[in-house]
Amino acid sequence: MGVRKRGSALLVSTLLVLATGCSSDSGSGQPGASSTTSEPAGLDVTSTTVSFSDLSRTTDGGDGSGPVPGRELDTTIWYPTEGDGPFPLVVFSHGYKASPEDYAELIEFWAARGMVVAAPRFPLTATGTPEIRTDLPQQPGDVSFVLDQVLDLARTQGSEIEGLIDPERIAAAGHSAGGLTSALLVSDCCFDDRIDAVTVLASGPLDYLVPELGVEQPSAYVSPGVPMLFVHGGADDAIPVEQAQVLYQYAPNGKAFVLAPFATHSDPYGDPADDSWQVIAGSSAGFLEWALQVDSDGLTQMRSAVEADGAASFLDDELP
Numbered sequence: 001m002g003v004r005k006r007g008s009a010l011l012v013s014t015l016l017v018l019a020t021g022c023s024s025d026s027g028s029g030q031p032g033a034s035s036t037t038s039e040p041a042g043l044d045v046t047s048t049t050v051s052f053s054d055l056s057r058t059t060d061g062g063d064g065s066g067p068v069p070g071r072e073l074d075t076t077i078w079y080p081t082e083g084d085g086p087f088p089l090v091v092f093s094h095g096y097k098a099s100p101e102d103y104a105e106l107i108e109f110w111a112a113r114g115m116v117v118a119a120p121r122f123p124l125t126a127t128g129t130p131e132i133r134t135d136l137p138q139q140p141g142d143v144s145f146v147l148d149q150v151l152d153l154a155r156t157q158g159s160e161i162e163g164l165i166d167p168e169r170i171a172a173a174g175h176s177a178g179g180l181t182s183a184l185l186v187s188d189c190c191f192d193d194r195i196d197a198v199t200v201l202a203s204g205p206l207d208y209l210v211p212e213l214g215v216e217q218p219s220a221y222v223s224p225g226v227p228m229l230f231v232h233g234g235a236d237d238a239i240p241v242e243q244a245q246v247l248y249q250y251a252p253n254g255k256a257f258v259l260a261p262f263a264t265h266s267d268p269y270g271d272p273a274d275d276s277w278q279v280i281a282g283s284s285a286g287f288l289e290w291a292l293q294v295d296s297d298g299l300t301q302m303r304s305a306v307e308a309d310g311a312a313s314f315l316d317d318e319l320p
Helices: 100-111 133-154 177-184 241-249 277-291 298-310
Strands: 028-038 045-060 067-080 087-093 116-120 165-175 197-201 228-233 255-260 313-317
Touching: 045 100, 045 133, 067 100, 067 133, 087 100, 087 133, 087 177, 100 116, 100 277, 116 133, 133 165, 133 177, 165 177, 165 277, 177 197, 197 241, 197 277, 228 241, 228 277, 241 255, 255 277, 277 298, 298 313
Parallel strands: 087 116, 087 165, 165 197, 197 228, 228 255
Antiparallel strands: 028 045, 045 067, 067 116, 255 313
């Protein structure tokens, strides 16, 4: 897998409840000061935080005074410190009232297998922000902007990630509201033709996640699509599995849906002590390794993780 899906694309005729209002205009970014190091299994991994400012767009001030200029997107980038680069890039989107750090264990698990992972902190839905979930339709534009900036940073002499990213191998992944953000990137509202694969963790359609938007004009996935992996918990009390299936059913062929029967909404995606964490980490890593040409046996690893000890099952598997 790895054929680029560039240029114009036909839209699937069946519609999906997604969103409009996205942008990928460029702006400015400056490296931040914070840096951390960890040593997960596999390749050694480190991380750095970079501050990006999208000056072409606005952010709701959160106090009723109207929009303010710019969108501030502090982005943590995890990357291998050894191995044969350049590496593929995954842009990860956090959930509502969460932050990239909540998923550090999962992200490090992916990065240790030979990927760079960039995770922006969204200006209105992250922990400690005004927590305005109606801003979700703007987040695909944030991801496309961050993708622009991270690729530029990888081309910048002397940057911490200089030369580490292969711009022809890019995936989007996310949890909950971030999962929908990632799915929107391969829909007609917010299509980013650089995305080669998508991983959607514990998510659902926009009319369920943000009903106050009153979405009436749904948006279609593009066709031909890219490979997509959906993972959901049978014990998810925030987004029922039936809602995830709504998001899944209209995706083009080349997709799979993993059900982890005991997984709740949040802990299995960030806590290695959770009983469902291993199947979620293993299946998602295997899928990304295959889709981004890190390991041709990635799908075998994905299926082995799902089938091990009856920890999960496929509700559908249309991948090769």
